[in-house]
Amino acid sequence: AQTVTQSQPEMSVQEAETVTLSCTYDTSESDYYLFWYKQPPSRQMILVIRQEAYKQQNATENRFSVNFQKAAKSFSLKISDSQLGDAAMYFCAPTLRGAQKLVFGQGTRLTINP
Amino acid sequence: DTGVSQDPRHKITKRGQNVTFRCDPISEHNRLYWYRQTLGQGPEFLTYFQNEAQLEKSRLLSDRFSAERPKGSFSTLEIQRTEQGDSAMYLCASSLAAGGTQYFGPGTRLTVL
Numbered sequence: 001a002q003t004v005t006q007s008q009p010e011m012s013v014q015e016a017e018t019v020t021l022s023c024t025y026d027t028s029e030s031d032y033y034l035f036w037y038k039q040p041p042s043r044q045m046i047l048v049i050r051q052e053a054y055k056q057q058n059a060t061e062n063r064f065s066v067n068f069q070k071a072a073k074s075f076s077l078k079i080s081d082s083q084l085g086d087a088a089m090y091f092c093a094p095t096l097r098g099a100q101k102l103v104f105g106q107g108t109r110l111t112i113n114p
Numbered sequence: 115d116t117g118v119s120q121d122p123r124h125k126i127t128k129r130g131q132n133v134t135f136r137c138d139p140i141s142e143h144n145r146l147y148w149y150r151q152t153l154g155q156g157p158e159f160l161t162y163f164q165n166e167a168q169l170e171k172s173r174l175l176s177d178r179f180s181a182e183r184p185k186g187s188f189s190t191l192e193i194q195r196t197e198q199g200d201s202a203m204y205l206c207a208s209s210l211a212a213g214g215t216q217y218f219g220p221g222t223r224l225t226v227l
Contacts, residue, residue, distance in 0.1 A: 004156075033213045045157070045205065045218035052213075091156050095213060100170065101147065102207075102216060104156030 002027045006092055006105035013082045014113050020067075021077045021108045023092030032096050034068065036077045038088040039107075048090070051075065079110075087112045116140065118219035120206050126225045127196055134192045135222045139208030146189050147216060148181060149205040150174065157205055163189060196226045 004025045013019035025034075036048040051059045051068050058066050063080045075094070079086055089109050093102040119138045127133050139146050144165050149157035160179070162170045165186040175181075178196075183189040193200055203223050207216040 035215070037218075044220040045207075047215055047217070050215055093156075100145065100162050100212060101159035102149075102157070103159070107154075107156050 002094065002103045004092055004094065004103050004105035006108050008108045010109045012111040012113055015084060016081055018078060018080045019082055021090050023075045023105055025073050025094050027094065029096050032094055034075045034094045035102065037091045037093060039091065040088040082112050084112050084114060086110060118206055118208055118217055120219040120222050122222055123220060124223050126227065128227050129196060129198060131196055132192065132194045133196060133224065134190055135204055137189045137206030137219060140217060143208035143210050145209045146183055147207045148191050151203040151205055198226050200224060201226045
């Protein structure tokens with residue numbers, strides 16, 4: 001069974017600074033995908049960034065980047081130059097290549113202080 | 115660009131009533147997923163369709179729950195004899211390929227009184 005742990009229930013950061021959200025997971029598979037989604041209050045789930053496990057290069061998407069450590073089963077999200085609009089719940093979600101479904105962590109609530 | 119849509123957005127019902135939710139995926143996506151999210155938790159997988167075939171169901175999906183995708187386009191999720199524990203946000207997502215990015219709809223918030 002696959003489990004996902006986000007050890008930081010809440011994080012806060014000053015606007016324009018950098019914050020890192022952690023995620024660890026447990027799987028015996030070698031081929032899978034990993035996603036970070038954000039869910040603003042009362043709004044829908046939005047994809048932030050995606051990583052293929054077979055790729056050694058860490059994914060980046062504008063101000064968002066990941067630190068993927070496959071051996072350690074760690075997949076952290078770094079947000080640079082934080083903006084007020086980044087305030088949301090952030091969920092880490094790996095999926096097995098064959099299993100299709102996303103397995104979500106408990107989430108990290110990110111607050112941006114102006 | 116039409117995303118995933120869900121209807122209704124909110125549903126309040128009395129315990130014991132039946133409810134049905136609809137999901138319209140992104141038009142070219144052949145994979146459709148249902149998840150349930152309770153307050154303060156991450157979403158949990160319920161079921162998955164590839165075209166019209168329901169290929170996987172979670173143990174969370176009791177016999178009071180049924181999902182269909184009759185023509186491989188929209189999907190419905192029905193809950194019979196609702197219970198207060200069914201109160202949650204029901205999310206639908208769709209994707210184009212295995213391991214592909216799942217795009218989520220706005221969800222249907224169910225409140226069972």
